[in-house]
Amino acid sequence: MMIALLACGLMQAAASDAEAWRIFASLDPPGSGRPALWESWASASGTFRRDGADPGPWSAVSHPGPERFELLTPADFPDLRHIVNGRMVPVTDPLATAKRLVEVRLNQVSHDFIRAQHLYTVDGQRRAVLQGNVEFPVGAIQLKAGWAPISAAERSQFHTLTLRLADGSTRLFGLAALNIAAKTPQGWLWASFEHTAEAAGAHYRLRGTQTGYLDADRRPVRLGNAVLEAGLGDSASCMTCHARATLSVAGIPSRLPVFAPAPPGVRRGYIGDPDPAWFGRNDGQGKWQMAYASLDFVWSLAQAAEHGPGVHP
Amino acid sequence: MRLRMLARMVCFAGALALSIGAAADTPAAASSSAPVPIRRIEDTNQTGGGPEEPKYGVDASWVIAGYNDDEVIYSIIITNRDPRIIRCSTVLSGFYLENGTRHSVSDRQGVTIFPGKQSSAGRWVGMDQAAGATYKVTCRAVS
Numbered sequence: 001m002m003i004a005l006l007a008c009g010l011m012q013a014a015a016s017d018a019e020a021w022r023i024f025a026s027l028d029p030p031g032s033g034r035p036a037l038w039e040s041w042a043s044a045s046g047t048f049r050r051d052g053a054d055p056g057p058w059s060a061v062s063h064p065g066p067e068r069f070e071l072l073t074p075a076d077f078p079d080l081r082h083i084v085n086g087r088m089v090p091v092t093d094p095l096a097t098a099k100r101l102v103e104v105r106l107n108q109v110s111h112d113f114i115r116a117q118h119l120y121t122v123d124g125q126r127r128a129v130l131q132g133n134v135e136f137p138v139g140a141i142q143l144k145a146g147w148a149p150i151s152a153a154e155r156s157q158f159h160t161l162t163l164r165l166a167d168g169s170t171r172l173f174g175l176a177a178l179n180i181a182a183k184t185p186q187g188w189l190w191a192s193f194e195h196t197a198e199a200a201g202a203h204y205r206l207r208g209t210q211t212g213y214l215d216a217d218r219r220p221v222r223l224g225n226a227v228l229e230a231g232l233g234d235s236a237s238c239m240t241c242h243a244r245a246t247l248s249v250a251g252i253p254s255r256l257p258v259f260a261p262a263p264p265g266v267r268r269g270y271i272g273d274p275d276p277a278w279f280g281r282n283d284g285q286g287k288w289q290m291a292y293a294s295l296d297f298v299w300s301l302a303q304a305a306e307h308g309p310g311v312h313p
Numbered sequence: 314m315r316l317r318m319l320a321r322m323v324c325f326a327g328a329l330a331l332s333i334g335a336a337a338d339t340p341a342a343a344s345s346s347a348p349v350p351i352r353r354i355e356d357t358n359q360t361g362g363g364p365e366e367p368k369y370g371v372d373a374s375w376v377i378a379g380y381n382d383d384e385v386i387y388s389i390i391i392t393n394r395d396p397r398i399i400r401c402s403t404v405l406s407g408f409y410l411e412n413g414t415r416h417s418v419s420d421r422q423g424v425t426i427f428p429g430k431q432s433s434a435g436r437w438v439g440m441d442q443a444a445g446a447t448y449k450v451t452c453r454a455v456s
Contacts, residue, residue, distance in 0.1 A: 070379070070380040071379075072378055072379050072384060072386070072438055077378075077386060077436050077438070078433065078436070079433050079435050079436050080386070080436045080437075080438060081420060081422075081435055081436065081437050081438070082437070082438050082439040083409050083418055083439040083440070086416060086418065087418075087420075088405075088418060088419075088420035088437060091438070100380075102380045228381075229381070230381075231381075231383070258381070258382065259382060263443075266443070267381065267382070267383070
């Protein structure tokens with residue numbers, strides 16, 4: 001039995017890895033030298049607009065500029081100051097000093113589903129979870145890209161992005177990490193890619209894939225990207241983390257935290273099977289009281305505004 | 314995709330047998346959904362007292378923000394509770410990490426506040442969460 005299970009685990013891992021590479025190659029053909037296919041997809045900030053408006057059809061999808069990156073900006077935090085060369089100075093252009101840029105993109109299947117179910121606002125998400133309508137279709141893909149500043153000499157080793165800064169100059173970034181979540185007929189597949197200077201040709205390596213909470217030996221599957229999940233150590237599991245993408249079913253809208261309690265300055269994730277107690281509890285009379293409903297593993301839904309335009313509850 | 318489906322089919326029987334065998338002794342997962350704690354911001358003797366010292370209040374707070382909650386933003390707001398205009402100086406001190414080494418950093422900001430009004434003394438980001446931060450606010454009347 002154990003040998004059979006081991007063989008199964010190896011077969012599944014190999015199959016998932018092959019599929020991950022197939023997806024990676026389709027989204028970013030090696031040696032193309034052009035923007036990857038996914039760079040034409042809707043950004044999360046364009047899909048989940050601040051005003052809660054319908055993001056519009058795929059043909060008219062907007063492509064936000066620097067605001068598509070998850071950055072701390074003076075627009076969100078006035079009077080913001082940060083450290084440059086050991087001194088606190090005002091944050092004027094976050095792109096000029098960012099040590100890393102992170103963005104989330106969604107393909108058309110994801111985008112169309114979010115529109116159809118009105119998941120671009122919390123109000124819409126509430127209605128959808130209560131009706132059991134949050135189940136992304138097969139073919140949905142969401143990905144998270146991490147860019148790091150690089151020198152011109154490193155250009156040939158990276159998939160690159162050149163951004164224009166507020167002062168008119170440009171800054172070169174290289175793709176340092178790419179996490180892909182793809183809905184397959186068997187469920188979600190997570191694949192995590194990282195840049196490597198050692199790889200011949202592609203310069204990217206597959207750190208791992210994940211399709212379940214536990215491995216064949218019933219041990220928690222751990223998978224975390226060295227760039228995108230830096231600091232989580234061995235407490236990273238794509239699937240367990242994404243299982244916590246939820247919305248409270250009643251009262252003031254809230255969501256389960258991404259991270260587990262930890263000492264100051266330490267980040268810990270969740271691994272293994274989700275704890276049913278995260279999502280609700282027994283009322284003592286044998287009835288399950290759900291507190292948090294699943295958003296089908298899609299964390300970007302947490303970026304949705306609470307209401308659509310003109311809604312003042 | 315085909316390879317993966319084949320693997321799933323082959324493994325189904327084995328996984329089913331395992332789940333039956335393991336059902337009785339599956340351990341309960343320890344968990345908590347509490348917020349992530351971070352370091353507090355501390356006051357270091359913000360006022361020296363005295364008859365001429367204006368009355369004012371200081372609200373120092375922090376919030377976790379940024380990608381993966383990897384930044385702490387410290388914020389200080391000062392409220393003028395004096396009938397005079399006040400001028401306040403705020404010094405925030407803490408540490409930041411660079412290439413694995415911890416360095417100290419300090420910043421002084423000034424703000425003028427009219428009677429009954431409040432104003433932000435500043436917001437600071439990029440500091441080491443684990444080390445926390447300290448601040449000192451001193452105000453004097455200017456009218």
